[in-house]
Amino acid sequence: MFRLRPEARATVRVTVCGEAVLVPEGASAAAAMLLVGPGAARETAVSGARRLPYCMMGVCFDCLAEIDGVANRQACMVPVREGMVIAPQRGARKIDPEAA
Amino acid sequence: MSVVDVAVIGAGPAGMAAATEAAAHGLSVVVIDEQPAPGGQIWRGVEAAQGVAALGADYAAGRERAAALRSAPVALECGATLWHLDDDGTLSFLQHGRTRRLVARRIILATGAMERPVPIPGWTLPGVMTAGAAQILLKTASVVPEGPVVLAGQGPLLWLVAQQLIAAGAPPVALLETRRAGVMQTAVAHAGALLRGWKAVAKGLAMMRAVRQAGVRVVRGVSGLRAVGEGMVAQVTWEGGALAARTLLLHEGVIPNVQVSLALGLAHAWDDSQLCWKPEVDRFGATSSHLVAIAGDGAGIGGWQAAEARGRLAGLDAAYRLGHLDAVGRDHAATHLLAAEARALAIRPFLDALYRPAPEMLVPTDPETIVCRCEEVTAGRVRDAAKLGATGPNQAKAYLRCGMGPCQGRLCGPTVAALIADVRGVPVSSVGTYRPRAPYKPLTVAELADG
Amino acid sequence: MTARAHDALVVGGGLVGASIAWGLLRRGLSAALLDEGDVAFRASRGNFALVWVQGKGDGQPAYTRWTRLSASEWPGLRDMLAADTGIETELQQPGGMHLCFSEAEIELRIALLERMRAASGNHGYDWRLVTGAELRDMLPGVGPKVIGATYTPYDGHVNSLKLLHALHRGFVSGGGAYLPYARVTSARAAPHDFVVETQVGSFSAPRVVLAAGLGNRDLAPLFGLSAPVLPNKGQVLVTERTRHVLPLPTVCVRQTGEGTVMLGDSKEDKGLDLSQSPDVMAAIARRSVDSFPWIGELNIVRAWSALRVMSADGFPIYEQSRTCPGAFVANCHSGVTLAAAHALHLAPMIAAGELDPMLAPFTAGRFDVPAAA
Numbered sequence: 027m028f029r030l031r032p033e034a035r036a037t038v039r040v041t042v043c044g045e046a047v048l049v050p051e052g053a054s055a056a057a058a059m060l061l062v063g064p065g066a067a068r069e070t071a072v073s074g075a076r077r078l079p080y081c082m083m084g085v086c087f088d089c090l091a092e093i094d095g096v097a098n099r100q101a102c103m104v105p106v107r108e109g110m111v112i113a114p115q116r117g118a119r120k121i122d123p124e125a126a
Numbered sequence: 127m128s129v130v131d132v133a134v135i136g137a138g139p140a141g142m143a144a145a146t147e148a149a150a151h152g153l154s155v156v157v158i159d160e161q162p163a164p165g166g167q168i169w170r171g172v173e174a175a176q177g178v179a180a181l182g183a184d185y186a187a188g189r190e191r192a193a194a195l196r197s198a199p200v201a202l203e204c205g206a207t208l209w210h211l212d213d214d215g216t217l218s219f220l221q222h223g224r225t226r227r228l229v230a231r232r233i234i235l236a237t238g239a240m241e242r243p244v245p246i247p248g249w250t251l252p253g254v255m256t257a258g259a260a261q262i263l264l265k266t267a268s269v270v271p272e273g274p275v276v277l278a279g280q281g282p283l284l285w286l287v288a289q290q291l292i293a294a295g296a297p298p299v300a301l302l303e304t305r306r307a308g309v310m311q312t313a314v315a316h317a318g319a320l321l322r323g324w325k326a327v328a329k330g331l332a333m334m335r336a337v338r339q340a341g342v343r344v345v346r347g348v349s350g351l352r353a354v355g356e357g358m359v360a361q362v363t364w365e366g367g368a369l370a371a372r373t374l375l376l377h378e379g380v381i382p383n384v385q386v387s388l389a390l391g392l393a394h395a396w397d398d399s400q401l402c403w404k405p406e407v408d409r410f411g412a413t414s415s416h417l418v419a420i421a422g423d424g425a426g427i428g429g430w431q432a433a434e435a436r437g438r439l440a441g442l443d444a445a446y447r448l449g450h451l452d453a454v455g456r457d458h459a460a461t462h463l464l465a466a467e468a469r470a471l472a473i474r475p476f477l478d479a480l481y482r483p484a485p486e487m488l489v490p491t492d493p494e495t496i497v498c499r500c501e502e503v504t505a506g507r508v509r510d511a512a513k514l515g516a517t518g519p520n521q522a523k524a525y526l527r528c529g530m531g532p533c534q535g536r537l538c539g540p541t542v543a544a545l546i547a548d549v550r551g552v553p554v555s556s557v558g559t560y561r562p563r564a565p566y567k568p569l570t571v572a573e574l575a576d577g
Numbered sequence: 578m579t580a581r582a583h584d585a586l587v588v589g590g591g592l593v594g595a596s597i598a599w600g601l602l603r604r605g606l607s608a609a610l611l612d613e614g615d616v617a618f619r620a621s622r623g624n625f626a627l628v629w630v631q632g633k634g635d636g637q638p639a640y641t642r643w644t645r646l647s648a649s650e651w652p653g654l655r656d657m658l659a660a661d662t663g664i665e666t667e668l669q670q671p672g673g674m675h676l677c678f679s680e681a682e683i684e685l686r687i688a689l690l691e692r693m694r695a696a697s698g699n700h701g702y703d704w705r706l707v708t709g710a711e712l713r714d715m716l717p718g719v720g721p722k723v724i725g726a727t728y729t730p731y732d733g734h735v736n737s738l739k740l741l742h743a744l745h746r747g748f749v750s751g752g753g754a755y756l757p758y759a760r761v762t763s764a765r766a767a768p769h770d771f772v773v774e775t776q777v778g779s780f781s782a783p784r785v786v787l788a789a790g791l792g793n794r795d796l797a798p799l800f801g802l803s804a805p806v807l808p809n810k811g812q813v814l815v816t817e818r819t820r821h822v823l824p825l826p827t828v829c830v831r832q833t834g835e836g837t838v839m840l841g842d843s844k845e846d847k848g849l850d851l852s853q854s855p856d857v858m859a860a861i862a863r864r865s866v867d868s869f870p871w872i873g874e875l876n877i878v879r880a881w882s883a884l885r886v887m888s889a890d891g892f893p894i895y896e897q898s899r900t901c902p903g904a905f906v907a908n909c910h911s912g913v914t915l916a917a918a919h920a921l922h923l924a925p926m927i928a929a930g931e932l933d934p935m936l937a938p939f940t941a942g943r944f945d946v947p948a949a950a
Contacts, residue, residue, distance in 0.1 A: 027253060027272055027358075027373065031294055034268035052162075052174035053267035061269065064358045067252045071818040071836065072502045076357050078252035080499075082259035083167060084160060084567075085240050085383075087500060087532040088250075098817055098876055102262075105162050118818040118836050123718025123871045210855050218855045227855075514746060517757045518615025524622045525742045527835075532817060532878045558615055563881050564853050571816065571840070572873035575862035577855065 027063035027078070040110040042066050055112050056082060056089040056101035066091070071118035090115045130156045130201075132444050133217055133230035135208055135386070138166015139430040140422025140437035141236035142191050146198045147441025148234075151450045155200045156228060158219055160207040160567070164192045166238055167258065168430050171266035181265060181290055184430065191434075209565035211390060215417050218577060220569045225577025232417060232444045235387060236437060239380040239423035242402075243537045244279060244487060245505070247495045248353030249376065257287040257377035270296035271373035276362050278302040278351055279377035281481045285333045287375065292340045300343040300369055302362070304351065304378070304487065307480050316476040323473025349486065378483045382424050385536055389562040390418060396555030399478045400427055401488065402540070403559060409464060410443035411436055419443060428471050435467035488544045497545065498538040500531020508542055512549035518558045519543050532568055535560040580772050580779035583609045583754070585927070587786045588761055588773070588796060591621035592737070592912035593919060594788030595744035600924025601786075602751040609780050610748060611759035611773070618808075618849075620790050621741050621912060623883020625813065625841050626833070627826055628914045630731035631673055631704070635689055638696045639938040640892050644911070645700070647918035648731050654917040655735075662750065664743035666735050667834040673732025674707070674716060674827045676723045676868055686727045704729045717822055718871045726827070734826040736834055737913045744916075761789075764799045769903040771800070786927060787906045790886045791849075793894075801900035803941040806908050808849055808884035812857050813841040814865075816875040823869075829861075830868055838875060840865040844885075851882050885910045889944055895923065896940040897932055905932075906941070 030036055036048035040055070042062040049058050056079045059066035067076040068090050079089035082102045089101040093112055097119040101112065134145045137159035145157045157164070165172040169188025175181070195202065206221040217228045241256040248254065257277060263269045270291060275298040277284055288301055313320050320327060338344060350365035353374050362371045381402040384394065393406040393414035404426045411419040421440040422433035442459055445451040451459075490497065493506025503526050516522040519529065519542045528542055529535035535542075539560045547554040565574075583606075587598040590612025598610045613619075630648050634641030648670070655668040677683045687706065694702040707715060708725040716726070749755050759775040769783040785800060787793045793804035818836035826832075829842040843857045858880060866873045886908055888894055893909035905927050909915055926932050 028263060028269045029272050031264075031268045031270055031296075036268075050268050052171055053269070057263055057267035057269050060263065064252050067358075070502065072500075075250065075502065076252055077250060077499075078255075078358075080250075080255050080259065081241060081537075082255070082262040083170075083240070085533060085536050090532075096874075103160065118820050119875070120820050121718075121822045121871050123822050123869070125871070210853065210858075212854075213852070216855075225855075225859075514742075514749060515612070515755045515757050516615070520615045520622075521757075524738050525745075527738070530815075530879060532876070534879060561616065563879065564855075564858075565877055565880060568817070568876040568878050570873065571814070571862045571865055571875050571877060574814070574855075574859055574877060575866050575873065577859055 028057070028060040030061065038106045038108055040106050040112060042112045043114065049106050053106050054102045055091060055093055055104040055106055055110065058106055058112055059089070059091060059101055066112070066114050068115040069117050074117060127227050127229055129229045129231070130154045131230070131448055132232050132234060133158060133228060134234045134236055136166060136236035136238060136422070137161070137164035137195065137202065137204070138236060138238050138422060138433065139168060139191065140238070140433035141166065141234070142195045143434040143437030144234045144236060144421050144441040145200045146194055147438045148444050149198045149200045151441070151445035153445060153448060153450060156203060156230070157195070157200055158203050158206045158208055158217070160205065162205050164195055164202065164204070167262070170262050175265055185265070207567045208386070209567055209569055211386070213415070213417070220573055223573060225569070225573055227577070231448055232419065234411070234440045234444065235418060235420045235424055236422045237383045237386055237424045239427055240383045240536065242378045242381045242483065243541055244376040244378050245490045245495050245497055245541050246351045246353060246376070247492050248355065248359065250496050250499055251353050251355050251359040252357065253355070253359035253372060254353045254374045254376065257284050257375045260375050261287050261290060264290060264294055270294050271375070274299045274369065274371050275373045275375065276300050276302060276369055276371040277375045277377070278304065278348065278362060280305040281377055281379045282330055282477065283380070284377040285330065285337060287377070288337045288342060289333050292337065292342070297340055298342055300345060301337065302345045302348040302351065302364060304348050304484055305481060306347065306484055307482060309480065312476060312480045316479055319472055319474070319476040322469070323476065326473040349484065378487050379481055380423065380427055381540070382426060384424070385534065385562050386566050387413070387420060387424065388559055389564065389566055390415060392418065397426065399475065401483060409439065410460070411440040412443060428467070428474065432467050432470035435463045435470065438463050439467070488541070489548045490541065490545070497541045498528035498531065500533050501527045503528040505545055508545045509549050512546040516546060517550065518546060519560045522546060523560065529560050534562055580781035581609065583607045583780065583782045585784040585786060586611060586771065586773055586780050586782045587788055589787070589789035589792065590745070590755065591619060591788065591790055592741055592744070592916055593790070593907050593909065594786070595741060595748060596916045596919035597786050597788055597907060597924045597927065598753055599744050599748045599751070600920035601928055602748060602753050604925055604928040606928055607752065609754040609756060611761065611775055611780070612755065612757045613760055614758045618791055618884055620883055620886055622738070623811070623813070623881055624737055624913055625831065625839060626734050626737035626913055627673070627831065628668065628670065628733040628735055629673060629911070631675055631727065631729040632689055632693070635692060637892055637938060639935060641693060641697065642700070642935065643918055644914060645731060646922065647915045648733070650917040650921055651733070654920055658743040658747055661747040662743045664739055664746060666740045666743055668733060668735045670731070670733030671825050672728055672730040674726040674728050674825050676726045676827055676829070678722055678724065678867065680724070683725050690727055715825060716827070718869050720867050720870045722867045732826065734831050735913060740913065740916060761796060766800045766901040766904060768901055771904065783903050784927065785904045787904070790908070791884060793906055793908050797906050800904035801898040802896060802904060802906045804894055804906050804908050805941060805944055806886050806888050806894070809887045810845040810847050810850065810882055810884055811841060812843045812853055812861065812880065812882045813839055814858060814861055814877045814880045815839055816872070817878045819875060822871070827868070830865055830872070838872060840872070849884065851884070853880060853882050893939050894941050895932060895936045903930070
């Protein structure tokens with residue numbers, strides 16, 4: 027889907043779908059998802075259709091992902107952090123009513 | 127609660143210029159931007175960017191602006207998302223998970239532009255993105271699309287992105303241009319604009335030549351674009367052609383981001399040459415609200431140089447309105463800025479005419495085309511709602527849920543309105559827009575409860 | 578230019594007008610439904626979608642009976658609309674909960690519901706106080722600040738936007754004329770003979786039904802009627818879609834068929850002002866988190882404000898004009914709950930030309946009665 031340029035200084039290690047990915051400082055979680063490709067696609071809450079980021083500027087909300095255990099975060103607006111765990115958002119958010 | 131003279135929303139070219147200008151006249155200024163660093167979209171991530179050379183001279187100019195903003199006596203709040211603005215000047219914004227409040231005597235909105243939605247069949251498939259998205263990925267993550275990469279649409283940005291991808295070692299295989307307008311006829315019809323904006327034209331021509339010389343196949347007059355694939359895009363087809371594609375980058379120009387200006391109830395007018403709604407502003411960006419000015423592409427597409435001039439004009443006007451400058455001083459300082467703005471805008475009538483989107487891009491013909499990406503509402507259903515009696519997007523929204531998703535109608539508003547206008551046989555300007563409301567961007571219930 | 582003739586004109590295309598208009602069509606009348614344009618007050622697009630019985634009609638048993646009648650006939654309305662239009666309104670009637678955060682609130686609630694039971698005669702009024710483990714069982718994740726809730730089995734909720742859509746579609750496919758941008762500019766009224774001027778032309782009929790919500794206030798006098806209604810603002814927050822958690826609606830929190838959670842129940846007297854206020858929104862958010870802590874993590878995707886149509890005592894106004902019989906006024910703040918009563922009972926009364934005595938307590942004359950000496 028996307029790949030790092032050879033000149034890129036990719037120093038931040040994150041996990042996407044269980045896979046370790048290196049991305050440059052300042053990259054967004056959405057960029058890390060795109061490096062992994064279709065496996066990182068979310069499934070919409072409406073029909074389960076698969077989506078990956080479209081606009082990368084916070085307008086389309088197709089980049090929603092579970093980041094560090096928090097569901098439905100706009101991945102294109104979240105800068106990567108060492109150790110970040112990114113998982114695809116599969117449908118509507120799951121709620122554990124007793125956990126809060 | 128803290129009170130400030132000027133709150134600037136958006137740290138792109140217009141916002142940075144407005145903030146530094148206002149501060150230069152002794153006003154206290156807060157800049158609020160949702161991104162982690164200043165730059166807006168054109169200068170996205172410019173402070174941290176690697177491999178800037180691939181991105182061109184315009185991008186490098188942004189580095190200098192960001193530095194100027196940082197050294198100006200301005201409070202810069204990054205990662206801050208405005209979610210409500212009261213008509214008494216109270217701003218509510220979310221930052222680091224907390225709601226913060228601020229009162230400003232004057233607010234300058236500089237939220238810029240967004241890509242015009244390109245509702246072709248299959249546009250929601252993974253791998254289909256805007257050309258601007260690819261540019262952002264290049265700038266902020268040093269990441270390029272894997273091939274085959276196809277660009278489709280029209281407008282200067284499409285050619286720029288092609289050139290930037292080539293320079294970054296990821297050349298597209300093809301550029302499918304949807305432009306219908308003949309260059310010669312448009313040139314003749316807008317000869318004045320062409321002459322005044324000849325520098326921009328020369329730059330554009332050089333860009334196009336470079337792209338062709340790099341071996342990118344250019345197809346002209348493309349219509350009937352479709353993205354095809356199962357679970358992700360595999361092919362792009364058009365009338366008379368098809369190509370394998372793993373990444374499809376779409377672009378049909380940019381339109382002002384009017385979400386906040388509409389939510390504030392400011393007066394807007396339909397611009398038929400840019401086919402978009404624009405807030406009504408005077409030459410200083412003042413709006414129908416005595417508190418709010420709008421600078422930059424958010425008031426009408428003009429490019430970054432016009433945005434800077436407009437930002438400075440809004441900053442000047444704020445200084446005048448808040449008593450730090452008299453009218454004579456303001457008007458005197460404005461003269462060269464208005465001239466700079468006019469120079470930057472000179473080419474626009476030509477570009478607007480040359481790159482006017484085809485009707486099928488504004489009004490999808492295939493009823494199965496998704497129009498509202500969030501709620502997955504198709505063009506056919508919007509047409510049915512219009513036939514039932516929906517006279518505008520708000521009634522269509524009530525019938526169909528289009529516009530009720532997290533994007534709050536940003537991506538579907540223009541298309542829903544155009545479809546209704548088409549069915550009812552009325553001008554799109556009479557159909558109106560959604561009425562966005564706060565929160566302008568989502569926040570959690572806990573974050574709201576806290577504030 | 579001759580006026581277009583119908584058996585009935587219904588002014589106002591919201592839930593009240595559309596229910597009545599659809600009901601009139603089922604009685605074999607022809608009707609025109611006159612509506613405003615895309616942007617209008619439209620309480621029908623801003624409501625909490627409850628089909629609510631609990632607590633309604635305190636001090637006015639006729640209102641309790643009217644509400645219970647509507648709730649009991651709602652399944653029939655749902656089935657008829659689904660058969661007519663293919664649109665499922667997603668009615669659910671599992672009963673409803675009113676959450677209480679203090680002993681004082683519980684006491685007030687118990688007193689209210691006991692009054693309702695006493696006034697219900699042999700209709701009965703089934704209610705109970707739910708606390709502790711049973712409360713947590715019925716309302717998963719209910720917060721520790723909720724010390725109890727009152728439950729009645731009559732309540733429920735529905736997809737009110739689909740209801741409006743279905744009523745409009747059913748009306749139009751049944752031969753009704755739906756006219757947007759048809760704001761009434763003037764009218765000539767005589768017994769069983771009305772001509773109404775609108776922005777899209779003239780209409781004539783022997784029957785007129787005023788169902789224009791807040792607009793009825795100015796329209797009613799043209800027909801020898803009175804509709805002293807005032808706006809009351811409510812703000813609502815709507816979350817993103819979530820897996821289903823809440824099986825029962827509560828007054829301030831309900832989960833919709835799509836999985837979104839609606840949070841609400843603010844009340845402000847601000848005239849026709851529709852602005853949102855962060856303070857009120859924050860208060861709704863706090864109360865929601867107090868009610869169900871798990872709500873805290875949900876994203877609010879949209880919020881809005883809308884104007885309830887309130888009479889001075891909160892009860893509906895139904896009346897036929899005495900000077901111009903054939904003209905009727907219908908106002909209420911529960912257009913969703915009363916949709917079945919409006920479509921299946923009020924519309925037939927209007928078609929027959931006479932309101933049933935059960936609606937006698939709802940004439941506007943009650944507002945003129947001086948306070949008892």
